[in-house]
Amino acid sequence: MIKRFWILICLIILAACTTTDEPKQENEPTNEAQYINNVVESDFAPVGAVGFVQNNKTTFITWENLAFRAGLPLTDFIQPQNEIAIFLANGETIRTTNFSEAIVGILNENVSLGLADGTVFHNIAGVIADPPEISIIQAYYDMLYYLQSGERVMVIVLDGWGWEMHHYFADVQPFLAAQVARMAHTVFPPFTPVAMSSIFTGQTPNIHGVHDRATRTMSAPDIFEVASSLGYTSTRVQGGVVIVQTSERPVLVPNLQDRYATDQSVFDATMSRIDESDLLFIHFNSIDDAAHTYGPYASEVAASMALLDDLVQKLVEARGGIAIITADHGQHLLGEPNRMGDHLWVSHEDIFVPYIVIGGR
Numbered sequence: 001m002i003k004r005f006w007i008l009i010c011l012i013i014l015a016a017c018t019t020t021d022e023p024k025q026e027n028e029p030t031n032e033a034q035y036i037n038n039v040v041e042s043d044f045a046p047v048g049a050v051g052f053v054q055n056n057k058t059t060f061i062t063w064e065n066l067a068f069r070a071g072l073p074l075t076d077f078i079q080p081q082n083e084i085a086i087f088l089a090n091g092e093t094i095r096t097t098n099f100s101e102a103i104v105g106i107l108n109e110n111v112s113l114g115l116a117d118g119t120v121f122h123n124i125a126g127v128i129a130d131p132p133e134i135s136i137i138q139a140y141y142d143m144l145y146y147l148q149s150g151e152r153v154m155v156i157v158l159d160g161w162g163w164e165m166h167h168y169f170a171d172v173q174p175f176l177a178a179q180v181a182r183m184a185h186t187v188f189p190p191f192t193p194v195a196m197s198s199i200f201t202g203q204t205p206n207i208h209g210v211h212d213r214a215t216r217t218m219s220a221p222d223i224f225e226v227a228s229s230l231g232y233t234s235t236r237v238q239g240g241v242v243i244v245q246t247s248e249r250p251v252l253v254p255n256l257q258d259r260y261a262t263d264q265s266v267f268d269a270t271m272s273r274i275d276e277s278d279l280l281f282i283h284f285n286s287i288d289d290a291a292h293t294y295g296p297y298a299s300e301v302a303a304s305m306a307l308l309d310d311l312v313q314k315l316v317e318a319r320g321g322i323a324i325i326t327a328d329h330g331q332h333l334l335g336e337p338n339r340m341g342d343h344l345w346v347s348h349e350d351i352f353v354p355y356i357v358i359g360g361r
């Protein structure tokens, strides 16, 4: 009975994946052994990989040189206990407990996931087993909640500050390591404008419309607009370029040649406005910058984290009220010359970030 059900699900996936005019291939590999050979278990993955994440491990499926059609139980990749989060390529995230008979199907560059109730999700970017309770989108709702509770709110985004990196470098971050950090997941793809848009709008990318590193305008109202309509003032400070356009024009600190000096000048610009607004939003970039250049676990990243630990502590002490400290994404080691780290896909290193609230409930 169960087996028949699986076969049915496979058929549903295959029927949905197969285009009508495509000739049936006779020589497509269908046996499980061949399929398993094409599963990559590594922290590295070629571009286009679909990630299956469990705790601090990611199993990637790749479709490079593959022309097979197959359906395998999701439990061949991850063993969820309670829940899964399905990341779709359009940025939508679906959480479900209906995964016990889920099937993964592949056709060329499209990975699909079929649930036992017959629901099929096409073009998935990854699946997380027992995902963290919150995503970075929580920051939007916490900003509103605390503002409306009469609190002054400061949000500090440490670009590229992944959950793994935070723990790896705990010894150089005495202030941040002493705080209660919850694990949060970011959105897909884990790029800065995409994730920042989710923090700014409280929406996933399929709603706010930013899906890549180039788009600068969001198609949903941002927190500054919403806060303003409720009578709250905002200040936004960051270094370098506009990541995405918001209704509140950012105080842009010039990008200096030295990444640490740029963060220092973002700090100085923030300190001079520390009591200016009800909502103060700050973005620091040196962790991401150092991790791209040297890899996420390099000493240059440690230097950046040590600096930011000190700057964040000073900001929290100077400002008081509520401080929310989080990141847009983490990074994994890519290992290419001049591009040692990056953030691209659904992997534990890219997707999981710390989420800290100081002074809150």
Ligand SMILES: [Zn+2]
Pocket (backbone or CB within 6 Å): 160, 192, 288, 289, 292, 343
């Ligand atoms: Zn980056």
